[in-house]
Each structure stands twice: as C-alpha cells, then as structure tokens.
Amino acid sequence: MMEEEELEFVEELEAVLQLTPEVQLAIEQVFPSQDPLDRADFNAVEYINTLFPTEQSLANIDEVVNKIRLKIRRLDDNIRTVVRGQTNVGQDGRQALEEAQKAIQQLFGKIKDIKDKAEKSEQMVKEITRDIKQLDHAKRHLTTSITTLNHLHMLAGGVDSLEAMTRRRQYGEVANLLQGVMNVLEHFHKYMGIPQIRQLSERVKAAQTELGQQILADFEEAFPSQGTKRPGGPSNVLRDACLVANILDPRIKQEIIKKFIKQHLSEYLVLFQENQDVAWLDKIDRRYAWIKRQLVDYEEKYGRMFPREWCMAERIAVEFCHVTRTELAKIMRTRAKEIEVKLLLFAIQRTTNFEGFLAKRFSGCTLTDGTLKKLESPPPSTNPFLEDEPTAEMEELAMEKGDLDQPKKPKAPDNPFHGIVSKCFEPHLYVYIESQDKNLGELIDRFVADFKAQGPPKPNTDEGGAVLPSCADLFVYYKKCMVQCSQLSTGEPMIALTTIFQKYLREYAWKILSGNLPKTTTSSGGLTISSLLKEKEGSEVAKFTLEELCLICSILSTAEYCLATTQQLEEKLKEKVDVSLIERINLTGEMDTFSTVISSSIQLLVQDLDAACDPALTAMSKMQWQNVEHVGDQSPYVTSVILHIKQNVPIIRDNLASTRKYFTQFCIKFANSFIPKFITHLFKCKPISMVGAEQLLLDTHSLKMVLLDLPSIGSQVVRKAPASYTKIVVKGMTRAEMILKVVMAPHEPLVVFVDNYIKLLTDCNTETFQKILDMKGLKRSEQSSMLELLRQRLPAPPSGAESSGSLSLTAPTPEQESSRIRKLEKLIKKRL
Numbered sequence: 145m146m147e148e149e150e151l152e153f154v155e156e157l158e159a160v161l162q163l164t165p166e167v168q169l170a171i172e173q174v175f176p177s178q179d180p181l182d183r184a185d186f187n188a189v190e191y192i193n194t195l196f197p198t199e200q201s202l203a204n205i206d207e208v209v210n211k212i213r214l215k216i217r218r219l220d221d222n223i224r225t226v227v228r229g230q231t232n233v234g235q236d237g238r239q240a241l242e243e244a245q246k247a248i249q250q251l252f253g254k255i256k257d258i259k260d261k262a263e264k265s266e267q268m269v270k271e272i273t274r275d276i277k278q279l280d281h282a283k284r285h286l287t288t289s290i291t292t293l294n295h296l297h298m299l300a301g302g303v304d305s306l307e308a309m310t311r312r313r314q315y316g317e318v319a320n321l322l323q324g325v326m327n328v329l330e331h332f333h334k335y336m337g338i339p340q341i342r343q344l345s346e347r348v349k350a351a352q353t354e355l356g357q358q359i360l361a362d363f364e365e366a367f368p369s370q371g372t373k374r375p376g377g378p379s380n381v382l383r384d385a386c387l388v389a390n391i392l393d394p395r396i397k398q399e400i401i402k403k404f405i406k407q408h409l410s411e412y413l414v415l416f417q418e419n420q421d422v423a424w425l426d427k428i429d430r431r432y433a434w435i436k437r438q439l440v441d442y443e444e445k446y447g448r449m450f451p452r453e454w455c456m457a458e459r460i461a462v463e464f465c466h467v468t469r470t471e472l473a474k475i476m477r478t479r480a481k482e483i484e485v486k487l488l489l490f491a492i493q494r495t496t497n498f499e500g501f502l503a504k505r506f507s508g509c510t511l512t513d514g515t516l517k518k519l520e521s522p523p524p525s526t527n528p529f530l531e532d533e534p535t536a537e538m539e540e541l542a543m544e545k546g547d548l549d550q551p552k553k554p555k556a557p558d559n560p561f562h563g564i565v566s567k568c569f570e571p572h573l574y575v576y577i578e579s580q581d582k583n584l585g586e587l588i589d590r591f592v593a594d595f596k597a598q599g600p601p602k603p604n605t606d607e608g609g610a611v612l613p614s615c616a617d618l619f620v621y622y623k624k625c626m627v628q629c630s631q632l633s634t635g636e637p638m639i640a641l642t643t644i645f646q647k648y649l650r651e652y653a654w655k656i657l658s659g660n661l662p663k664t665t666t667s668s669g670g671l672t673i674s675s676l677l678k679e680k681e682g683s684e685v686a687k688f689t690l691e692e693l694c695l696i697c698s699i700l701s702t703a704e705y706c707l708a709t710t711q712q713l714e715e716k717l718k719e720k721v722d723v724s725l726i727e728r729i730n731l732t733g734e735m736d737t738f739s740t741v742i743s744s745s746i747q748l749l750v751q752d753l754d755a756a757c758d759p760a761l762t763a764m765s766k767m768q769w770q771n772v773e774h775v776g777d778q779s780p781y782v783t784s785v786i787l788h789i790k791q792n793v794p795i796i797r798d799n800l801a802s803t804r805k806y807f808t809q810f811c812i813k814f815a816n817s818f819i820p821k822f823i824t825h826l827f828k829c830k831p832i833s834m835v836g837a838e839q840l841l842l843d844t845h846s847l848k849m850v851l852l853d854l855p856s857i858g859s860q861v862v863r864k865a866p867a868s869y870t871k872i873v874v875k876g877m878t879r880a881e882m883i884l885k886v887v888m889a890p891h892e893p894l895v896v897f898v899d900n901y902i903k904l905l906t907d908c909n910t911e912t913f914q915k916i917l918d919m920k921g922l923k924r925s926e927q928s929s930m931l932e933l934l935r936q937r938l939p940a941p942p943s944g945a946e947s948s949g950s951l952s953l954t955a956p957t958p959e960q961e962s963s964r965i966r967k968l969e970k971l972i973k974k975r976l
Contacts, residue, residue, distance in 0.1 A: 690795065763784075
C-alpha cells in the first residue's frame with residue numbers, strides 16, 4: 145500500500161510540474177543549467193545508468209547516495225528560505241497601497257484648489273471687461289446707424305435725382321444712378337416694415353416702370369412699326385437707353401430687341417411674299433444676298449447703338465432664318481408638284497452654304513436663349529459645302545480601290561446653325577430619293593446591257609480573277625449618294641436611301657452575278673432525261689469552256705468584293721445617320737445574298753470538275769477486275785481523272801489568286817464530293833481477284849497523291865496544302881485503301897477475316913461488310929454466316945444508339961443515296 149501511495153504521489157507531482165514548452169524555454173533562458181536533473185525530459189533510468197554504467201561502479205553507491213541526499217537537503221533549505229522570505233510581502237504591499245491612496249487624496253485636494261482659483265480669476269476678468277464690451281457694442285451700433293443714415297440719405301437723394309433725370313431723358317446719367325440706387329436699396333430689405341423705407345422702395349419701382357415705358361416709346365418713335373425708319377439714324381439717347389434697359393426688367397430688353405428685329409425684317413416679308421417670283425427656290429440666292437446687305441447696313445448704322453453683349457447682328461440673322469424656314473416650308477407645300485431634283489439640290493446647297501457663312505460669322509450664343517434651341521448634334525460631316533468638297537472626291541477614289549477606311553482629313557467642327565433653314569427641305573427629300581431609285585434602276589439596266597455587249601472580262605492570271613468593272617461603278621455611285629444625302633439630312637431620308645441601296649444590291653447580285661453564271665445540264669444530286677440519253681449514247685459529259693470557267697471565277701471575285709464593300713458601306717451609313725436610327729441600318733441580308741453567289745460559284749466549279757471525272761469512274765466500275773492477270777502502271781481511268789484535274793485546277797487557282805480562301809473551299813468541296821463518289825464506284829467493282837484488288841489499291845494510292853497535291857498542281861510555286869484539306873483527303877482515301885485491303889485478305893478462317901475488317905475500318909457496319917463480300921464474289925449462303933459472325937463480334941453500341949439509328953434513317957449515307965439514284969436510273973432507262 146505504501147508503494148502504491150508513493151507512486152500515486154509521484155504521478156500527481158509530475159502532473160503538477162508539467163510545464164508548457166514556452167514556459168520551459170523561458171526558464172532555461174533565465175536560469176541556464178547543464179545539470180541533467182534540470183531538464184524537462186529527465187529520465188531517472190537513464191540518469192542512474194549514467195551514474196553506474198558497469199557492475200564495478202556499484203561499489204561506490206553509498207557515496208553517490210550521500211551526495212544526492214546532501215543535494216536534496218540543500219534544495220530543501222533554499223526552498224524553506226524563499227518561503228519564509230515571502231511571509232512579510234503581503235504586509236509590505238498593504239502598507240504601500242495605503243500610502244498611494246493618501247497621495248491620491250492630497251493630489252485631488254490640490255486640483256480642487258486650483259479650479260476654485262481659476263473660477264475666481266475668470267469672474268474677476270469678466271468684471272474688468274464688462275465695461276469694455278458695452279463700449280464695443282455701442283461703437284458697432286453707432287457705426288451701423290451712421291452707415292444706414294448715409295444709405296438712407298443716398299437713397300432719398302438718388303430717388304429724387306432719378307425721377308428728375310427720367311423726366312429730362314438723361315439716360316446716360318440714369319444708367320449709372322439707377323444701378324447705384326438698386327444696390328443701396330438692397331441694404332434696406334430688412335427695414336421694409338418702416339413706412340418711409342417702403343415708400344422710397346415703391347418710388348424706385350415706379351421710376352423703373354416709367355423708364356421702361358418711356359424707353360419703349362422712344363424706340364417706337366425712332367423705329368415705328370408702320371412706315372419707314374427715321375432718316376436721322378440712331379442717337380446717343382437711344383444708345384444710353386439701351387444701357388438703362390440692361391438694368392431694368394429683362395422683358396424691356398426683349399421687347400426692344402423684338403420690335404427692332406421685326407421692323408428691320410419688315411421689308412424682307414414684303415419683298416419675298418409667296419406670290420412674288422423671287423420667293424421660289426430658283427432665286428433663293430437673293431434671300432441670302434438681301435440679309436447679308438442688311439447685316440452690313442446694321443453694322444454701319446446701328447452697330448454702336450446696342451451693347452455688344454446683346455449680339456443684335458446674330459439675333460437678326462437667326463430671326464431671318466426662322467422666317468425664311470417658315471416661308472420656304474409654306475411655299476414648297478403649295479407648289480410641291482413643281483419641285484424637281486436639280487432645283488431642290490440647288491436650293492439645299494445654297495442654304496447650307498449660307499448656314500456655313502453664319503457659323504463663320506457668329507458663335508451661335510443666341511440659339512440657346514431664344515425660341516430655337518440648339519438643334520441635334522449633326523454627324524461629323526454634316527457641313528458638306530464648307531470648303532470640304534475634296535473630301536467627297538477622296539472618298540469616291542477610296543471606294544474605287546475598295547478601301548472605305550482609309551485615313552481622312554480632320555472633320556470640320558460642328559456647325560451650330562446646321563439645319564436652322566435647311567430643315568424645311570427634309571419633308572421634300574422624297575423627290576431626291578425617288579430620283580436616286582430611278583437612276584440606280586437605269587444604272588443596273590446599263591450594266592446588264594454592257595455585260596451582254598462586251599462579254600465577260602478576260603482572265604488575269606497574274607493578279608487573279610478580274611472583278612467586274614460595274615461593281616466598282618455601283619459602289620462609287622453609292623458613295624456619292626450617301627455623302628450627298630448625309631449633307632441634306634441625317635434622319636429618315638438616310639433610312640429611305642439605305643432601303644434603295646438594299647434593293648439594288650440584291651438586283652445586282654441577281655441580274656449581274658447570278659444571272660450570268662453558266663447553266664449546267666444536270667443539277668446537284670439529280671438526273672435529267674438528256675443526261676441519261678447522252679450517257680446511253682456514250683457521249684462525254686458537257687464541260688465548261690475556258691471562258692466559262694474564267695467567268696465563274698470573275699463572278700466569284702466580284703461577289704467577294706461586293707461582300708466586303710457592303711460591310712464597309714453599312715459601317716459608313718451608321719456613321720452618317722442619327723444615333724437614334726443606327727439600329728435600322730442593317731445590310732446583313734444583302735451580304736448573305738453575295739455569300740450565296742459565292743457558294744453557288746464554288747459549287748458550279750466543283751460540279752464541273754466532278755462531272756468531268758464521272759466517265760472515268762464509270763469506266764472503272766465496268767472493268768472486268770476478276771480477269772486482271774498482273775499489276776502494271778496506273779489504269780487509264782486514273783490517267784483520265786488526273787488529266788481533267790490538271791486542266792481545270794490551274795485555271796481556277798490562277799483566277800482565284802486574289803481570294804485564296806475560296807480556292808481552298810473549292811478544293812475541300814471537291815474532295816468531299818469526289819472521294820465518296822469514288823468509294824461508291826469502288827463498291828461496284830465486283831467480283832475482284834487478288835491481282836485486281838492490288839491494281840485498284842495502286843490506282844487508289846495514285847489518286848490519293850494527286851488529291852494531296854491538288855492545291856498546287858501544275859504550279860511553279862509549290863505550297864503546302866492547308867491542313868484542313870489534307871485531313872479530309874487522307875481520311876477519305878485511307879478508307880478506300882482499307883476497303884481494298886479487306887478485299888485482298890483471305891476470308892478463311894472467318895473469325896480472322898471479320899476481326900481484320902473491324903480493325904481496318906473504324907466505321908464498320910453490316911452494309912459495308914456485305915458490299916465487301918460482294919466485291920470478293922462470295923455467294924449469299926457464305927455471306928449469311930459471315931454477317932452473323934460480324935454482328936456477334938461488333939462492339940456493343942453506346943447509350944442513345946436508338947436515337948442515332950433514327951438519325952441514320954432520316955439522314956442516309958452517300959452509299960445509300962447513290963443506291964437510290966442507281967435504282968431510279970435503271971427504272972428510267974427501262975421505260976425509255
């Protein structure tokens with residue numbers, strides 16, 4: 145029991161003495177020691193083994209025990225001394241706390257004394273300065289009273305003087321005095337409750353009213369509404385009266401301006417009445433000449449009478465524009481049937497020139513404070529007749545080169561007077577639009593007639609297919625119309641013109657491009673009676689001539705040019721039109737039309753070369769391949785195919801040199817058409833002997849090499865074929881080679897033959913397998929067992945096979961399609 149209690153005591157002691165690593169590290173730094181007994185990971189067994197490493201060392205065990213006991217005794221003494229030394233610490237601490245509390249109480253007492261003394265000092269200072277503050281308030285009130293009395297004296301004297309000067313019409317002195325009286329009166333707003341002050345304020349208002357009426361009467365006398373102007377011209381009295389009007393109610397100033405301008409333009413309304421000859425559009429120059437003379441006359445006679453900030457010359461010009469716009473709109477409504485295109489364009493040009501003259505002469509500051517607010521911000525090029533005529537020529541030249549995006553001259557700044565008169569012509573721009581519709585119709589008809597008369601352009605083998613010259617002419621005319629219309633209006637007329645552009649872009653695509661494509665005797669994927677009869681008679685399929693091939697390439701190049709230029713035209717139209725109408729500019733349909741012409745042209749080229757190769761493939765399928773005894777050079781049908789390719793492809797490549805991407809499309813489409821057809825005719829070659837299959841394999845490899853070299857065949861500069869085209873050729877012709885390798889393989893044992901078929905053809909199916917068995921000449925009875933074995937060894941179809949099966953029914957393979965065509969062909973031949 146004693147031993148167990150000792151063990152428990154030791155464990156509890158160890159638990160109590162277990163320190164954290166941070167505390168242990170701090171102890172080691174404060175009390176560094178090398179003694180093993182001081183280590184945190186002390187192990188008694190290891191320590192004893194260190195003291196007694198051998199049995200012989202146990203002889204001095206008593207000495208070691210005595211040393212340890214002595215050490216324990218010393219530690220006990222040290223601990224006892226430390227514990228006894230701590231018995232007085234609590235008493236010392238309480239004493240120190242009491243002393244601190246006493247010191248704090250003394251400190252609070254001193255602070256309170258200082259605060260009491262400060263309050264007494266403040267009270268003493270207030271008593272000392274009380275009299276000084278009273279003196280300061282008295283001084284401030286006295287100063288205010290004196291100032292107010294002075295202002296009152298000035299106001300009373302000023303009002304008396306103002307009334308006297310008003311009666312004597314001394315407007316020069318009144319202008320300065322009135323402003324001073326108004327400034328002084330502002331100081332008395334808070335004293336309006338005093339009757340005398342209120343009376344003075346009412347006298348000032350009465351004087352202002354009297355001044356306004358008197359000045360208006362003076363101007364009415366000088367410039368009567370009825371009759372002629374006063375011959376003596378402006379006087380100093382009226383000039384000073386204008387200075388007074390600046391100070392009075394703004395309505396007085398507006399009334400003076402209104403009456404003066406109305407009187408100044410009264411002659412204009414008489415001279416250019418609606419029933420006068422000079423009022424019509426053909427004499428519109430006389431209107432603008434008249435106002436220019438009036439502005440010069442105003443500057444000479446009245447330039448110094450009105451203050452400069454009134455901008456009277458500009459106000460006269462602006463009011464003239466308002467009147468002119470109203471009068472022109474009224475007379476054009478009355479005589480709308482007499483408006484012709486040339487007359488309308490003449491009037492618009494002269495009007496825009498006049499608006500440009502106003503923009504150079506005036507700043508447009510009066511447009512924002514009158515009845516007319518600044519018109520919509522016009523597009524950058526809406527000031528067309530202001531020294532900017534060469535820009536249109538530069539743009540037309542750029543149009544001929546097919547580059548609408550070339551850098552242009554910096555555009556003229558916005559004209560604040562744009563449309564101030566010319567806006568009245570906008571409702572009548574339908575005349576211009578109808579004229580352009582008629583002109584474009586005649587232009588298209590002329591293009592058709594010229595094409596029939598001159599024929600297709602000669603091919604240019606150095607720079608690629610020639611673009612039809614009519615194409616550049618059309619877009620140059622479009623550019624001219626667009627620039628001209630944007631000068632007339634950037635609103636709805638531009639939308640109407642865009643509609644006309646769309647109409648004739650489609651007509652050009654149909655009549656000039658699609659309408660002149662050579663016609664084929666057979667359509668894509670179909671047969672005609674004439675083609676079957678020709679085939680039956682053994683005649684060759686009709687091919688396009690060199691001129692027809694060049695024409696197709698020329699039409700393709702023209703359509704490509706039209707496609708790119710139409711896209712640029714759409715961007716330019718969006719720049720010219722108002723921002724709110726941009727969404728209505730869309731030439732996507734016309735660009736799709738040109739894309740269709742390009743696709744049709746490529747398809748014609750593919751059909752022509754494809755049809756030229758058909759007799760050779762037919763000859764291949766009719767050869768007796770089971771009778772071939774030895775493998776020689778390539779067969780005659782391969783030579784024929786290569787000959788046709790070498791005849792057509794270099795011509796097409798040279799004429800499409802400027803549009804390489806479409807030549808690449810031609811190559812890809814031809815490969816996609818020829819290779820499936822070749823495989824279809826390959827299945828018709830039955831039965832085939834081993835030697836015949838080897839000959840066919842050699843022919844297939846020869847065709848594969850020719851097709852891989854198709855893009856650069858017959859060219860001095862050998863270029864690497866595009867990767868997309870090479871991939872199609874390699875995939876298709878490799879499948880043909882794999883079919884022939886399966887045909888060459890022995891069909892016994894059956895399992896090896898079927899596995900070889902599945903391995904060589906990735907798209908293996910029972911239909912292709914049966915065609916291969918037919919090529920080998922196997923009987924139906926032999927084929928049934930092999931087909932059953934194939935079905936067993938084919939990998940399981942992935943999930944969704946049903947849906948893929950349904951797709952295969954709706955979208956037949958090229959082999960299935962050719963089989964249907966063969967049946968239809970046999971049926972028609974039988975009936976014939």
